Amino acid sequence: MIKVENLSFSFPQKELYKNISFTLEETQHCAFIGTSGSGKSTLIDILMDPERYLFEGMLEIDPTCKIRHVSQFPQFDKTKETTVFEYIGEEFIKLQNEITSICTEMETSSDMDALLEKYQLALDTFDSIGGADFESNINKKLNFANLMKLKDLRVSDLSGGEFKLIQVMKEMLSSPDLLIMDEPDVFLDFENLNALKNLINSHKGMLLVVTHNRYLLNHCFNKILHLENMEIQEFDGRYIAYNFSLLQTKIELQEIAVAEQEEIERYDNIIDNLRAIATYNSEASRGRALKARVRFQERLEARRIKAPFVDIKQPNISFGIENEIEDTIVVNVNNYQVSFDELLLDNVNFEIKSTDKVAIIGPNGTGKTTLLRDIFNNNHASIEINADVKVAYLSQNQGEVLKDSNTILEEFIDAGFKTYDEVRSYMSNYGFEGEIVNQKIASLSGGEKNMLQLAKVSASKANVLLLDEPTSHLDTYTQIALEKAIEDYKGAILMISHDFYSVVNGMDYVLIIDDKTIRKMSMRKFRQMIYASHFDRDYLENEQNKKSLEMKIELALKDTNFELAKVLVDELEKLIKLL
Structure with missing residues (x-):
């Protein structure tokens, strides 16, 4: 339904694509991956509205192809008193009201021919999007995502993650030929992420989904589009098979x-x-x-082989410490409480030691971010911070830490760097090289902004890191580099994350929000809880064996022992079939 051939496009300061070609066909659920700033969102914009862009090459879209879009940053008018049901069914309700209005007009009008034509057109449109069953279909979608409890709530009362899911349902129910979703998983808690997985896998139409979420990548999609270094690569098959092919x-x-x-x-x-x-x-x-x-x-x-998709350069993330603290309590929370319209957290008590790495886990809208921000601001009576502590903060609201009107160079001069050359040298470790350092922060992608936040956290040399959704918008290569930086860090980390892999790969234990308070849970128990709820019985063991084999293959490659690497790859292929 969509064919792209030899498409090239560039901005004045950056070339994005050079002769890229790919196709999208009916029934394909395609994951669109690539490092931050590679141009994924721009390519989506070109597909959505090609007339706005001066590109070279050919873009063919079937004229009957109906395209809908779930934005990376969905907006809703908070002043509207719209319920969730009314929001999802907006298109159906509007047509239904139009049909009713025409019928009313027919009772008194003398121009019946024009009204009959208008009536038939509205009725055909209503039928083409499944209007006869729209109420039943909305209820099915809400039940499928375990969100029936939201049906009569105002949309303005939803959390960001809940609204993202509601938007996905709304666009799916309009029965588009192609539904494009730009990072629909960002900030979703694990239950809502699982609901999104189910919605994606049950969708009958064609999907193009920008995502870096390893859970979705491993459990959805039958095609991969990988954009990197101005080139694109197509792979028909699952993400796990694509990674195996790259290896x-x-x-x-x-x-x-x-x-x-x-x-x-x-x-x-x-x-x-x-x-x-x-x-x-x-x-x-x-x-x-x-x-x-x-x-x-x-x-x-x-003729040395250049393979831009095989060995992507990871950023060099490193969290150093200016002042290491011996094994002592650095953060103490005693009888903490937070409420807005209702009580969110009550009687919260925990302490963080100087080398603890801890994740706060809980549903969207339960007060996690407020708690982290209160610890950072250190002005709450229930929170005590050790006098020797220096705290660095990464916010899920990027504008809280970064100034959009600054260039990258200006942002880091403001952060204490002495010269532009010093900033340029430092930022090259984080993938910001050349003219991009002169760009305004407002023009950067979500992933690039989060990378800037990580660079600022690293430059602070703090001994306590407060990280609120640090993996959001980050590509998988950067996520893995971040996990390595967390593993090597000698200080304390308190992290809010819904990224299952980052939590289990880097944290010592978790703090679970349960019944408006927080309780400590070991990592072993947390893993068992998640796997029991969402995976097959043997999945955990098979995944751990897979990771062990991949590490052995990396070691064999470092020793240039290719025969051993090939033997291990054969073992890995058998294991992947079980996953």
Whole structure:
């Protein structure tokens, strides 16, 4: 239904795509992945409204293809007194009212032909989107997502995550040929994330979903589009199979690279010998032989395989500490309470020691962010911060930490860097190189803004980190780099996250919000609870074995032991079939 051939597009300060081609066909559920700032959202904008963009190449969209869109940052007019049911059914209710109005007009009008034509057009439109069953279909969707309790609530009373799910349902029920969703998973708690997974997997139409969420990537989608370094790669199959294919290619390319390097070194020795001979033997044939060898070496260098999708460069995230604190309590929360229209948290008591890494887990809208912000501000009677503590804060509301009107350079000069050259050198570790450092923060993607926040947290050298949804908008490569930085960090971390993988891979234990208070839970029990609720019985063991095999393969590749790597890959392939 959609065909793109040799499409190229650039902004004045950045080239985004160079001759990319791909297709989207009926029934495909396609995940759209790529590092932050690679141009995924812009490509979606081009698909949605190609007339706005001056691009080269061909874009063919079936003229009958109805496209709908779930925005990365959905907005709703908070002044409207609209219930969830009315919001989801807005298009159906509007048509239903129009049909009723036409029928009323028919009772007194003399121009029946025009009204009958108008009536039939409205009726056909209503039928084409399944209008006869719209109330039943809305109820089914709400039940399917376990959100029937929201049906009669005002949309303005929903959490951000709940509203995102409601928007997904609304667009799905309009029966589009293609539904495009830009990071629909951001800020969803695990229950709502699971509901989104079920909605995606049950959807009958074509989907294009920008996501970095490893849970969704591993459990949804039958096609992958990967955008990287101005190129795009199509893969028909599951994400887990795509990663396996990348690993196989990586082994093959590294084996070729090692063989090529050995050949280049051999020719280097030959060239050195020919040069030595040429210094005391000036025969023309000797000079021609030397030039031929040099040209051959240049060709070898030129045909080194470039694989932009195989080995993506991870940012160098590192959380250092200026002042390490010995094993002592750094944050003490005693009988904390928070309420807005209703009581959210009550009688909350916990303490964080100087090297604890702790996740706060709970549904959307239960007061987690308010608690973290109160700890950061340190002006609440129930919260005590150790006098030797320096706190750094990453906010899910990026404008709370970053000034949109600043350029990247200005933001870090404001943060205490002395010179622009110092900022440029530092930011290159986080993937910000060249002219991008002169861009306004307002122009950056959500992932790039979160990366800036991580860079500011790292530069602070704080010994306590408060991280509110740090993986939101981050690509999977950066998520893995962040997990490694958390693992190596010598201070304390208190993190709000709905990213299951970041929690189980980096935290010592969790604080679970339960019945308006918080209780401590071991990581082993937390894993068991999540897996028992959402995975098959053997999934945890198989996934742990998969991770162990992948680590062994990485070690084999470091030792250039390609035979062992291939044996391990065969084992991994058998295990992946079980997942």
